[in-house]
């Protein structure tokens with residue numbers, strides 16, 4: 001049950017906004033999280049798959065079948081939206097059974113199937129309740145059960161946790177992932193929350209201006225961003241412009257640092273990416289890439305403090321994270337400096 005995009009393009013009528021030449025496959029049972037800045041095309045992608053928007057070029061295929069001329073109701077796709085979108089006049093069980101009844105399944109078997117799904121999402125005890133009497137997290141689990149009830153060929157999750165309190169988001173995130181795996185549901189998840197994307201997905205797709213910038217595992221997206229745009233969007237970092245001096249030596253203007261230059265040649269412009277968790281404070285001895293300076297703005301975050309470290313001559317501070325603040329120096333190990341082509 002794979003969901004594949006082949007040279008998918010779409011423009012909203014009269015504009016140049018939409019999606020540009022997207023090609024990738026969500027493999028059977030895989031969860032791909034789609035992230036990207038506002039306006040990058042995430043919702044457009046889901047709308048084209050669901051059929052709420054039509055008129056694309058290229059192909060969207062579900063289990064090998066082209067969706068181009070398939071009306072919405074014939075697409076066997078389960079959807080969960082940010083705002084629950086449950087039917088307030090139906091109780092929990094009837095909400096879950098809704099899609100089955102629509103497909104003309106008799107009442108008794110549809111209720112039996114809906115009950116099994118409520119069990120799967122841990123809400124058996126709530127079958128007779130009005131959906132308006134559920135918490136946001138419970139409503140979202142009902143929405144997930146409803147989406148899965150129709151044995152969908154693909155599952156679309158559109159910001160499913162965005163409306164919920166941070167305190168239950170983490171727990172529900174794990175639950176949704178566990179259920180998605182159990183049902184082997186081929187899933188596209190759109191989210192604004194990078195942590196959610198990294199934590200839940202098998203792979204993450206980063207979109208910008210309607211283009212796919214990178215599709216990789218969460219680890220690779222974070223640790224091996226393919227471009228400065230991906231690095232800037234995923235996680236916190238400081239990115240300094242500079243150039244290659246010689247093999248494994250770069251010049252950032254305010255400092256000369258050791259970093260893997262790979263096949264780059266002297267004089268080549270680069271961006272040097274450093275993650276806050278890789279900044280070592282007051283390192284002992286005289287390690288590579290020692291930088292002296294002073295601490296600027298500080299934010300206490302509980303487990304760690306995040307702070308700016310100003311190195312004389314740098315046009316911006318280095319963002320760092322640690323339990324304690326440095327007295328006068330920090331360093332970043334060469335293997336933790338990632339060079340990107342500028």
Ligand SMILES: Nc1ncnc2c1ncn2[C@@H]1O[C@H](COP(=O)(O)OP(=O)(O)OP(=O)(O)O)[C@@H](O)[C@H]1O
Pocket residue numbers: 012013015017018036037038039040041042043044045
């Ligand atoms: N109905 C529409 N008519 C014209 N342009 C549209 C329409 N809907 C979206 N767009 C444009 O298409 C582009 C992609 O929009 P889309 O809603 O897919 O982005 P998004 O990544 O989901 O954004 P957000 O994170 O803000 O929800 C944007 O430039 C947007 O302005």
